[in-house]
Amino acid sequence: MSIPEDFVQELKSRTDIADVISDYVTLKRSGRTLMGVCPFHNDRSPSFSVSRENGFFYCFGCGAGGDVITFLRKIENLDYMEALRKLASRAGMTIPENKGYDQGLMSIKSRIYEANKEAGRFYFKQLYSPDGKNALEYLKKRQISETMIRKFGLGYSPNNRFALVNHLKSKGFSDNELITANLANQSRNGYPFDRFSDRVMFPIFDLSGRVIAFGGRIMSDIKPKYLNTSDTPVFNKSRNLFGLNTAKNHANGTLILVEGYMDVISLHQAGFENAVATLGTALTNEQAMMIKRYCEDVVICYDSDEAGQKATQRAIGILRSTGLNIRILTVPDGKDPDEFMKSHGDKGVSLFRRLLEKSGNDIEYRLNKMREGLDLENNDQRVQYLTNAAELISELDNPVTQDVYLTKLSNELDVQKSALKSIADKAAGKRMKKKRIEMQRQVEIDFSAVKDTLNKEKHLNLRAANAEEALIALMILNPDTAKKIAEEFPTDKFVTTFNRNIYTILCERIKNDKGITMSDISGDFSLDEIGRIAKMLISHQREDDPYSAAKIYTDILYEESERMTPEQIASADNDSIMEQLRKMKMKKQ
Numbered sequence: 001m002s003i004p005e006d007f008v009q010e011l012k013s014r015t016d017i018a019d020v021i022s023d024y025v026t027l028k029r030s031g032r033t034l035m036g037v038c039p040f041h042n043d044r045s046p047s048f049s050v051s052r053e054n055g056f057f058y059c060f061g062c063g064a065g066g067d068v069i070t071f072l073r074k075i076e077n078l079d080y081m082e083a084l085r086k087l088a089s090r091a092g093m094t095i096p097e098n099k100g101y102d103q104g105l106m107s108i109k110s111r112i113y114e115a116n117k118e119a120g121r122f123y124f125k126q127l128y129s130p131d132g133k134n135a136l137e138y139l140k141k142r143q144i145s146e147t148m149i150r151k152f153g154l155g156y157s158p159n160n161r162f163a164l165v166n167h168l169k170s171k172g173f174s175d176n177e178l179i180t181a182n183l184a185n186q187s188r189n190g191y192p193f194d195r196f197s198d199r200v201m202f203p204i205f206d207l208s209g210r211v212i213a214f215g216g217r218i219m220s221d222i223k224p225k226y227l228n229t230s231d232t233p234v235f236n237k238s239r240n241l242f243g244l245n246t247a248k249n250h251a252n253g254t255l256i257l258v259e260g261y262m263d264v265i266s267l268h269q270a271g272f273e274n275a276v277a278t279l280g281t282a283l284t285n286e287q288a289m290m291i292k293r294y295c296e297d298v299v300i301c302y303d304s305d306e307a308g309q310k311a312t313q314r315a316i317g318i319l320r321s322t323g324l325n326i327r328i329l330t331v332p333d334g335k336d337p338d339e340f341m342k343s344h345g346d347k348g349v350s351l352f353r354r355l356l357e358k359s360g361n362d363i364e365y366r367l368n369k370m371r372e373g374l375d376l377e378n379n380d381q382r383v384q385y386l387t388n389a390a391e392l393i394s395e396l397d398n399p400v401t402q403d404v405y406l407t408k409l410s411n412e413l414d415v416q417k418s419a420l421k422s423i424a425d426k427a428a429g430k431r432m433k434k435k436r437i438e439m440q441r442q443v444e445i446d447f448s449a450v451k452d453t454l455n456k457e458k459h460l461n462l463r464a465a466n467a468e469e470a471l472i473a474l475m476i477l478n479p480d481t482a483k484k485i486a487e488e489f490p491t492d493k494f495v496t497t498f499n500r501n502i503y504t505i506l507c508e509r510i511k512n513d514k515g516i517t518m519s520d521i522s523g524d525f526s527l528d529e530i531g532r533i534a535k536m537l538i539s540h541q542r543e544d545d546p547y548s549a550a551k552i553y554t555d556i557l558y559e560e561s562e563r564m565t566p567e568q569i570a571s572a573d574n575d576s577i578m579e580q581l582r583k584m585k586m587k588k589q
């Protein structure tokens with residue numbers, strides 16, 4: 001990928017990493033860096049640091065790190081070029097187009113976006129054609145208004161296996177593009193035919209409002225009712241939510257999570273424009289993290305049938321670990337939100353609003369579930385319930401909330417609060433102990449570096465690997481000194497392959513007069529590798545006399561590369577790795 005270097009330089013100089021990240025993460029100053037709650041893992045305490053001065057971020061919790069481009073790639077799920085484009089438009093710059101740089105994946109993706117957009121238009125048009133009569137009637141019968149049809153861009157896929165294929169081909173799309181976009185399936189003879197036929201179509205939009213996929217609903221009771229686009233280069237069903245592109249603007253701190261497309265649409269129609277749904281699958285961690293970006297409170301409003309209740313329990317677990325406040329809205333009489341709204345006519349809106357206001361948090365919900373089927377007059381069952389309940393309450397972070405629930409429980413079932421409190425404390429203590437043991441184990445693993453999947457050779461020579469990392473960090477932080485090092489220090493004195501590769505790329509860039517700051521090099525490495533380089537930077541400060549410091553590291557490397565050649569490292573098998581580890585541990589003791 002070669003975008004003119006001077007363009008990237010200019011873009012970089014116009015971009016403040018902290019500014020960009022602030023759109024997603026609330027940052028607070030802490031010494032020389034800015035800290036916030038990490039958007040990439042279930043972070044409870046701020047572990048996410050941003051160095052404005054050096055133009056990179058690093059999370060002490062999950063190890064994510066890199067420059068501003070890496071950040072955008074990760075958080076918006078973009079490729080390098082897309083992230084660059086986004087930054088450019090933010091900075092009011094245009095990327096010089098068609099200068100012969102890599103068009104591969106980029107052009108496939110942009111063709112798919114184009115094809116999806118055209119398909120969406122086509123389906124919409126069909127809805128109002130004679131062919132679409134039944135579909136339009138179906139939507140009317142389900143009381144979907146004209147405004148909603150337009151807002152969600154609903155449509156109809158005709159009952160003809162080649163309707164869309166022929167249309168898109170006439171617009172210049174190739175067989176391969178239609179199949180890659182999953183708008184068409186491939187027949188045994190190799191020709192494409194429409195994936196969706198005789199269905200009401202629901203376009204799925206990404207956060208930038210581009211059509212990335214479709215859901216198609218059959219109008220009869222044949223199952224499965226819905227057919228969705230499979231994953232494509234622009235669509236991943238576990239990383240998107242239906243309705244989020246508009247709901248995010250109406251969240252106001254709260255999102256409502258429902259099960260189906262129809263639920264989303266009828267809630268939006270009723271004025272609850274903060275409703276979103278998963279795309280025909282159970283809620284994923286990625287979706288939970290997306291939800292967290294737009295609100296602090298989430299209301300789960302799944303169907304009240306058994307499957308819906310199971311899904312609710314599962315969603316609670318996933319959402320709770322992100323630190324979101326969770327409320328549960330149970331629609332009465334076994335209905336889903338869409339049916340509820342319809343069956344109450346004009347009163348639907350006010351009744352739903354009342355349910356929303358009344359919806360309890362997930363602890364209440366789980367206490368009720370726990371209580372189901374128990375006879376609380378029976379002493380054994382009563383003790384069982386109280387014990388489980390106290391243990392559940394002990395999971396609450398906030399001691400005041402804990403106290404509220406323990407008091408409530410003690411009043412309801414007429415037991416001493418102190419007794420409940422001691423059960424809760426014991427459970428919390430047990431959990432703490434378990435956590436401490438886990439953390440200790442993790443530290444040991446980190447120490448032996450066995451778990452280092454990126455630099456697999458690090459544990460073979462920690463002293464060398466640490467010197468290598470320090471040297472790389474020093475170079476990136478001190479470009480002037482980096483030039484001298486690159487001239488003087490031979491690549492083959494690096495002991496570990498992973499770090500040697502980084503060093504080689506840095507030297508190459510220096511030789512060609514290219515920059516080596518984080519944003520200069522982020523296109524040369526994978527997201528994982530960039531994360532690791534950020535980790536090197538965060539653990540090393542700028543030196544007053546970088547050249548002397550570099551000398552210390554290179555001396556270590558001259559020494560260590562004598563002791564252990566790259567060949568020796570490469571031929572080290574697992575047994576000898578274990579042997580080394582054993583020796584290292586003995587030395588420690």
Ligand SMILES: [Zn+2]
Nearest residue numbers: 038041059062
């Ligand atoms: Zn993190």
